[in-house]
Amino acid sequence: MMLEIRNLHASVDGREILKGLDLSVRAGEVHAIMGPNGAGKSTLAYVLAGREGYEVTAGSVTFDGTDLLSMAPHERAAAGLFLGHQYPVEIPGVSNLLFLRTAINAQRKERGEPEISGADFMKRVRTEAAALGLDMEMLKRGVNVGFSGGEKKRNEAFQLAMLEPRLAILDESDSGLDIDALKVVAGGINRFMGPERAVLLITHYQRLLDHVRPTHVHVLMDGRIVESGGPELALRLESEGYERHAA
């Protein structure tokens, strides 16, 4: 099992948001977590990535059998977990390229691997940037500084490709995208997927799932998974909404 979440309870500012969540993800699977606003979707993403202020009050999470919750955010990243942020921050003064190279080398160091060479790094940057339609000039600017909403999401997909994690948790990767950008981001996710990897797609809408086909679909309501199924569940939710779960 790659990711095993058992009875997860988490609070923000003393208010319980996750109330006993269970989820198992194997390599090769694409899970979609769907649910209405306020169900706890982003909280789940932040708890898994280790954001401060998101307090786990009960339950456990293991990643490849090790306790994820005891690790710092950067250790989780080095272990192969990637969070695609819903609202990527702007970091003026730190170029995208410097940022990415620092991140890659920090992860390699944590894993006891040698640093990436400048030539290899730039070669991969060019390949992946081209695939996602990102301009090299943009990458020389500060992280996300002056990027549109769509460009920020593309940049997240670009980092996903460059960092080569094993589990990608993508929080509303489709929000703020027009249809062309959506296809580009979906293409990035599909290229990333493989038998050794897994994806956790957190989304309010079905439309990303037209382009990234999930193996499992879960409905998250009020801090718990209330229904699980295959891709057909997503289609049903699209037509029926979440009312039936609300009762």
Add this chain to the structure above:
Amino acid sequence: MRPELPTRRDEAWRWADLRHAEAFLETPAPANDALPETDHLWLDLAGPRQLFVAGQPVGAAAQAPTPDRTLPRHPLADLAAARATAGATLEIPAGADAGLVQLLHVGRGGAAHGITRVILGAGARLTLVESFADEGQDHWLNHRLDAELGPGAELVRVSRTLSGHGLVSDRAAVRMREASRFVHLTLGLGAASLRAEVEVLLEGAGAHAEVDGILLADGAAVLDALTRLDHRVPDTSSRQRWRLVAGGTAQASIAGGVAVARHAQKTDAEQSLKALLLRRTAAVNLKPELEIFADDVACAHGCTVGELDRAALFYLGTRGVPPAEAEALLTLAFVADALAGLPEGALQDALDAEARAWLARHAGGRA
């Protein structure tokens, strides 16, 4: 008669540390022919160099230039004019590009006064790096730069203080004619006391000044900067960017001033002053001042003091960057902002590397 030094009761000297000026006021640096080790003090850049030890030129005769008596009076600059016995005169004829010149001033016990005079003809260009250091003893280096920029001339000056003891006081006073351009960077890296002043008189339409600074204070350093961008005629502009970092029991201060004279319409002046505090025992002070007597102007300033952005730290964490490294990266980005006014290239890179090295050495858990 012993001259009067300013005190902290004077508004403009509120955050200054003039103890060494008081102590060495009537104690000139001792005569000594031994040369200090200076290899590590120069920036590794091509161009002419001149060393001054305790105010005296090494290997050359250099008479003290005549100061520009029309510049505003100033207690320390007046003292430098009265007491300097040597100095550098850089007069660049119209249209010439003098490239980069480095002057290194090394203090040695006692007080030493220096004066540099720069006169740029129309369209002339010069990059001047003046560095201040010492030999490991308390001292007082008191320096003034008088500069005149002819029409369309361009002067880049870096005032770089590496001194670990005593006090360096450096005041640049610059007159600018039409369409001239002046870029000034104060780089305070020393562990001692620094009083850095830049006063710019924008007297020709189209004149543009960028007055930036990086004050990195650790130990018990007291780094204090003061600027006054005096917009005297219509259609001039200025930018000021200062970044301060203070650790240990150090204090870093910047009083950034913009003055717009009556009728100096269409002045465009901006100030951005930012500070980071590394410890509770350290202190930062900011004073962004505007004095405006014309109505059709765009004058704004922004100041922040605070911690590094927590959201950015988390973002870096989710990409695998450990906290200490993330902090160092963000601190460097914070500081590097102030280098943006310098032309891109070797000089900017060299100063960026110095700031980076300082942060690696001093920023405690942050590097």
Add this chain to the structure above:
Amino acid sequence: MSLPETLREEVRNPEAAAAVEALSTYRWGFTSDVEQEFAPKGLSEETVRFISAKKGEPEWMLEWRLRAFRLWQQMEPPQWAKLSIPPIDYQDAYYYAAPKTKPALKSLDELDPEIRRTYEKLGIPLEEQKVLAGVEGARRVAVDAVFDSVSVATTFREELKKVGVIFLSISEAIREHPELVRRHLGSVVPVRDNYFACLNSAVFSDGTFVLVPKGVRCPMELSTYFRINAENTGQFERTLIVAEEGSYVSYLEGCTAPMRDENQLHAAVVELIAETDAEIKYSTVQNWYPGDREGKGGIYNFVTKRALCRGARSKVSWTQVETGSAITWKYPSCVLMGEESVGEFYSVAVTNNFQQADTGTKMIHLGARTRSRIISKGISAGRSNNSYRGLVRIGPSATGARNFTQCDSLLLGDRCGAHTIPYIEVRNPSAQVEHEATTSKISEDQKFYAMSRGLPEEEAVALIVNGFCREVLQTLPMEFAVEAQKLLGISLEGSVG
């Protein structure tokens, strides 16, 4: 700066001044003829003893005053403000003037008709006139009217008494609650705090004392009208407001003064104390005589206002609309001692003709997670000078403190000055301080737009200026906000075209 020279010249040229005085547009410049009782002219220990005796003060109060007077004699007036203050002859003024009518009237009818007419001319809002007259169903605002130096009418005292709120003139409070006054007086603004506060401590004539007991939300807004009336009488008001744990009070201070030829000194001291969870809202509309169009006459307004947020989560808001006075020197401040205490300063300062204002605030953060907010709008017109001067200090113990400052200046015309002098001193690495400042003029586009909709130029300007100040004006209680908006228009008269 040529301005102060001109100002002095005008003062020295009485003939010219008299000529323009006739043309003065100050609406509320008039003199009422109430018989006055004066202290001997000049300032000495005798004057201090006279004032204290006149008010029947206890021995400790006299000693407090005498100590202040002796300290004051050794002090120097502050020089750091961007103000040009003509030399003040402290011996050439009266320090005490009381209407001969007996104080502590029970109803408005008992008030000297001349004083009542004065209030009417002042344009005290009709609603408050009704309140003063005791009209059935009138909105409840308690007015402690200070006519020159002695409080002559205090309304609603009984009703406030029911909930335990003490609202007295400070002289009464010294007599009736000496222990309370003694404990708090000078605890926020020490006697030797500054030259003018020290002078006030020696010779303060009257003022207001408010105590809101634990848990009480003061059932009405408390309001005081200050007036300066007698010729050559300095006004030295003293205000002390204590909000005990969990209480709330909103205090309104409004001032207008009749016109005078000679400059009059006003040096008030206001002290506020907020205990745990208490909140004090202090609003001022200051419209004293600013001098005439040539810079002759006008009030010197040298005021020390300070709040101590002593308890956790206590909160003090200062709102001021300053349109009057020839010279203003005033920095309502907050000492944020209690954890999570909050200080706010909202200010509109308008200067026209030859007025000078150097005003702002100090936010001293001592407690953890204390917060402050400063919004300052300065408007300069004519040949005036308007400075914002502010200090934000974050002490080493103020972990997690926050400050936000926005400081905007508007210049009307090219003969005035607008200055911004903020000091930011930070000693705690977790503090977040943000300061922004802008300087602008009224855009011709905005003005043209308003005029093309039928507004005359002055009204268009007043409208835009009101918009510029909106953020501050909306923090005022309703009845003050309306008055303040009108005042902005009036004080900018003659500044355009």
